[in-house]
Amino acid sequence: MGRDVLSAGVLLLSMVIQVTVVNRLPLPGGAAPDLVLLVVVGYALVRGATAGAVMGFCAGLVGDVLPPAAHVLGQYALVLCLIGFMAGRVADSRPEARLLAALACAAAGPPAVAVTSALLGDAQIDGDVLTTTLPWAIGYNLLAAPPTVWLVMRVVKGPRERELRPLAHLVRGRR
Numbered sequence: 001m002g003r004d005v006l007s008a009g010v011l012l013l014s015m016v017i018q019v020t021v022v023n024r025l026p027l028p029g030g031a032a033p034d035l036v037l038l039v040v041v042g043y044a045l046v047r048g049a050t051a052g053a054v055m056g057f058c059a060g061l062v063g064d065v066l067p068p069a070a071h072v073l074g075q076y077a078l079v080l081c082l083i084g085f086m087a088g089r090v091a092d093s094r095p096e097a098r099l100l101a102a103l104a105c106a107a108a109g110p111p112a113v114a115v116t117s118a119l120l121g122d123a124q125i126d127g128d129v130l131t132t133t134l135p136w137a138i139g140y141n142l143l144a145a146p147p148t149v150w151l152v153m154r155v156v157k158g159p160r161e162r163e164l165r166p167l168a169h170l171v172r173g174r175r
Helices: 002-020 035-047 049-065 075-093 095-119 127-157
Strands: none
Touching: 002 035, 002 049, 002 127, 035 049, 035 075, 035 095, 035 127, 049 075, 075 095, 095 127
16 A cells, blocks of 8 residues: 555656656757656556556546646546556566566557547647657657656565575585
């Protein structure tokens, strides 16, 4: 229970940082990394598909009502729910592919948002966004994914328990 509360705190902190700092950075291409998406991916890689989908839905719903939101309510919740489920599903079925899953989900996030926006009739999605802004957003997500996902996975897992081994392997010749 304590790790879930800490994870929710990390998610809320990432939302605040996303809105107040990251979205205001004057980065080339007019895009920025999506920290909330990366936090959901990191959480899902540790906790699994169901927890990832629930965390993604909750994070997306909060993200849908944050002040700079100018899209249909529930759109971001749908995307983050699907991304969280996919990341968790890969982690459940192939734990050795977590890094690849993190990068794939980081790259799939911006196109999923664009496709969902276009399907819901968002007038801001045009050819210029798809050809200029979208590649930058994917690139920024791919750059930010390894450190962000690693940090979130460490927070969600908690501290590692040290394995106690006998000291006999350190002393040569004595048994």
